[in-house]
Amino acid sequence: MGNCLAYGNGCCMCILRCPAFGPRVSITQKAGKSDIMGRRKDGAFGAFSGSGKLEKNSLSQEIRQRLDEYGVAIIPVPKEEIVREKLELKVCQQYALNEYAENIILLDTGYAKIMTPFFPLEKLRKVPGFENARYVDPYAGGKGNSIRYLSVAERDNSMKAAGIENIFCGGEKSGLFVGHTEAISTGSLAGHNAVRYLKGMKLLELPIGLAIGDLISFANKNLESEDGLMTRYTFAGAEYFKRMKEKGLYSTDPGEIRERVKRYGLEDIYGEKLI
Numbered sequence: 001m002g003n004c005l006a007y008g009n010g011c012c013m014c015i016l017r018c019p020a021f022g023p024r025v026s027i028t029q030k031a032g033k034s035d036i037m038g039r040r041k042d043g044a045f046g047a048f049s050g051s052g053k054l055e056k057n058s059l060s061q062e063i064r065q066r067l068d069e070y071g072v073a074i075i076p077v078p079k080e081e082i083v084r085e086k087l088e089l090k091v092c093q094q095y096a097l098n099e100y101a102e103n104i105i106l107l108d109t110g111y112a113k114i115m116t117p118f119f120p121l122e123k124l125r126k127v128p129g130f131e132n133a134r135y136v137d138p139y140a141g142g143k144g145n146s147i148r149y150l151s152v153a154e155r156d157n158s159m160k161a162a163g164i165e166n167i168f169c170g171g172e173k174s175g176l177f178v179g180h181t182e183a184i185s186t187g188s189l190a191g192h193n194a195v196r197y198l199k200g201m202k203l204l205e206l207p208i209g210l211a212i213g214d215l216i217s218f219a220n221k222n223l224e225s226e227d228g229l230m231t232r233y234t235f236a237g238a239e240y241f242k243r244m245k246e247k248g249l250y251s252t253d254p255g256e257i258r259e260r261v262k263r264y265g266l267e268d269i270y271g272e273k274l275i
């Protein structure tokens with residue numbers, strides 16, 4: 001909760017439930033290391049989560065219908081309520097586009113996912129169709145959102161925490177990564193290497209000729225610079241997506257990707273039973 005008081009707009013009652021379970025605790029800090037803090041473009045620490053959820057039933061029938069039919073609804077924000085600065089606050093740089101400031105973009109995820117860090121409720125309710133809008137996550141999504149990237153562990157490219165013998169990390173703990181795919185790909189390597197460590201085996205590093213290996217090493221290297229601390233790394237867009245394309249690593253062809261992995265002798269590497 002302290003993080004959101006110090007670096008955000010106060011507790012917004014998000015999914016982390018700090019008031020119920022206590023604040024976030026960094027295991028790497030407990031082990032005596034100091035974590036890295038991500039920054040925003042204005043130099044402030046951390047970043048706001050970039051979306052919230054509205055109760056679908058609290059929206060007009062027309063908006064609900066659009067969500068049911070197309071999975072998405074785009075509703076222009078009244079000119080006087082457009083706040084472009086909010087784009088700078090958010091984690092997901094792939095969505096930090098003007099269109100996301102000029103429109104309310106809703107995605108049907110069961111709830112109506114609203115693609116902006118927060119939207120003052122009294123203003124939101126002035127927009128036609130949102131007169132009764134209600135936030136379900138975070139509950140106080142009208143005033144802010146959760147603050148992330150305040151305790152990233154220093155690590156090497158095998159995902160082992162730097163200077164600690166037996167901690168491996170993945171996902172947002174292991175860099176300024178955003179997204180499930182990034183959490184899965186870094187976390188899989190971390191888990192695999194934790195088992196290798198237990199077995200006394202050499203730890204695996206993925207080559208930079210593979211997108212995951214490149215993401216892991218690129219994000220790590222960039223943490224050394226001020227600019228790098230302001231960047232978020234995701235396969236889904238923004239800076240890393242551009243790099244992936246430039247380096248010829250971007251492909252949606254599973255066969256081509258499998259061939260590439262095979263060339264490095266890493267095909268089905270995680271399928272191997274180590275213990």
Ligand SMILES: Cc1cc2nc3c(=O)[nH]c(=O)nc-3n(C[C@H](O)[C@H](O)[C@H](O)COP(=O)(O)OP(=O)(O)OC[C@H]3O[C@@H](n4cnc5c(N)ncnc54)[C@H](O)[C@@H]3O)c2cc1C
Pocket residue numbers: 024025026027049050051052146170171172173177178179180181183
């Ligand atoms: C509102 C929102 C919308 C998002 N939308 C998308 C999306 O559409 N697509 C997408 O790809 N990504 C999305 N993301 C990002 C994505 O959810 C995260 O990048 C991803 O979940 C990170 O995974 P992780 O395992 O690193 O961290 P988390 O999913 O945060 O998991 C970390 C876990 O560790 C626990 N934990 C923390 N400290 C301790 C401790 N000391 N001891 C024990 N447990 C601890 C936490 O409680 C938590 O359960 C979204 C994120 C948010 C907040």
